[in-house]
Amino acid sequence: MKEYYFSHGRSALLNGLKLMNFSKNDLILIPDYLCEIVELTIKSTNLKFIKYEINDDFSINIKSLKRKLKSKKIKAVLFVNYFGFPQKIVELKKLCKKYKLKIIEDNSHGHGGSLKNKILGSRGDFGFSSPRKVFKINSGGVLYYKNKVTFNLPKYKYNINNTLINLLNKNFTLKTFIKKNLIFKKDFTTPITKRDTFVYNMSIDDLSLKKLRKENIVKEKYKRYTNYLIWKKYLSKNNFEPIFKKVDKNLMIWCLPFYVKNSNDAKNWFLWGYKKGITIFSWPDLSIDNIKKNNNCFKRWKRLVCLPLDMPSSFLKKICN
Ligand SMILES: Cc1ncc(COP(=O)(O)O)c(C=O)c1O
Incomplete structure (x- = not known):
């Protein structure tokens, strides 16, 4: 697969969709547990989407997917490797072959992760990742596509906020202070906070591309793997367990998700994180529709707590002792 660099994961998705030559109002099947920006990106291309269910362990609910496949207008299925963990896709591939559907692999959370030596994001007709989530860069989204194509897009222009964040990221002690x-x-307990809803259609900026090319992916994966194990031990001492029990050095893990009893317990974790100088967070920015309906997704959202893995392991060890 060839790699094309954009400003965001959403820009890579947008341009991947354009390459597929779908027709107006064609349908894309997407997971019901997803950040709103994916829905907004699909809408911006005049395509429509319907949702299939995701189980509490973040696997694809195949029964729900099968129920939705009946519509002739469906042209593709998008699946997500949540938090960087590869989705099992044998069944999905069979179904997509039967119904002649394209597959889109959303590996936004796990840029650079691989499974059996195959880079995640490259298992479908096209896929994408969001390196800006795991590396400290101003912009970055990668499209994985089999053919050689050209894109002629303006470069992302970073602003003063990006520059300040960059400076802070260079000094970990100052950042935690x-x-x-x-x-x-x-406040991660409030579902409708100010969110990033702009569908950028830009390529990566030069500085971010230069930094990204220099990043040591193996080292970053190892740090996140080590931190995952440190958190796992800490959780176990406190009678909690990660949703994903097995972790692997070849994956790029974005964070460690686990469930607590209710939103009040989640809040206590978020506040504890702030006291320690780290950001423990909820995920994702659910669509307003999900929130209003107070459906299963919103109920899950209230109990989900995500532990960050981006800090030096020595710092995390101190927090967990
Ligand atoms: C599952 C998923 N897909 C796509 C995106 C979009 O990535 P980006 O913010 O880089 O556009 C996000 C992030 O918000 C995401 O969580």
Whole structure:
């Protein structure tokens, strides 16, 4: 598969969709547990989507998928490797072959992860990742596509906020100090907070591309793997367990998700994180529709807590001792 660099995962998705030559109002099947920006990106191309269910362990609910496949207008299925963990897709592939559907692999959470030596994001007709989520860069989204194509897009222009964040990222001690002492902390128990809803159609900026090319992916994966194990041990001491029990050094894990009893317990974890100078968070920015219906997705969202893996392992060990 060839790799094309964009400003965001959503821009890679947008351009991948355009390459598929779908017709107006064709349908894409997408998971019901997903950040709103994916829906907004699909809508911006004049395509429509319907949702299939995701189980509590983040696997694909095949029964739900099968129920939805009946419509003739469905042209593709998008699946997500949640938090960087590869989705099992044998069944999905069989179904897509039977119904002549394209497969889109969303590996936004796990840029650079691989399974049996195959890079994640490259298992479908096209796929994409979002390196800006795991590396400290201003922009970055990768499209994986089999053919050689050209894109003529403006480059992402970073602003003063990006520059300040970059500076902060260079000084971990200052960053944790600011996190501990910031008065305005994002409240992760509120589902409708200010969100990033802009469908960027840009290529990566030069500085981010240069940085990305220099990044040591193996080292980053190893750090995240080590941190995952540190958190896992800490959770076990406190009678919790990660949703994904097995972790692998070849994966690029974005964070460690686990369930608590209710949103109040989740809040206590978020506040504890702030006290320690790290961001423990909820995921995702669910669509407003999900929130209004107070459906299973929203109920799951309230109990989901995500532990960050981006810090030095020595720092995390101190927190967990
Ligand atoms: C599953 C998933 N897909 C796609 C995206 C979009 O990635 P980006 O923010 O880089 O556009 C996100 C992030 O918000 C995501 O969580």
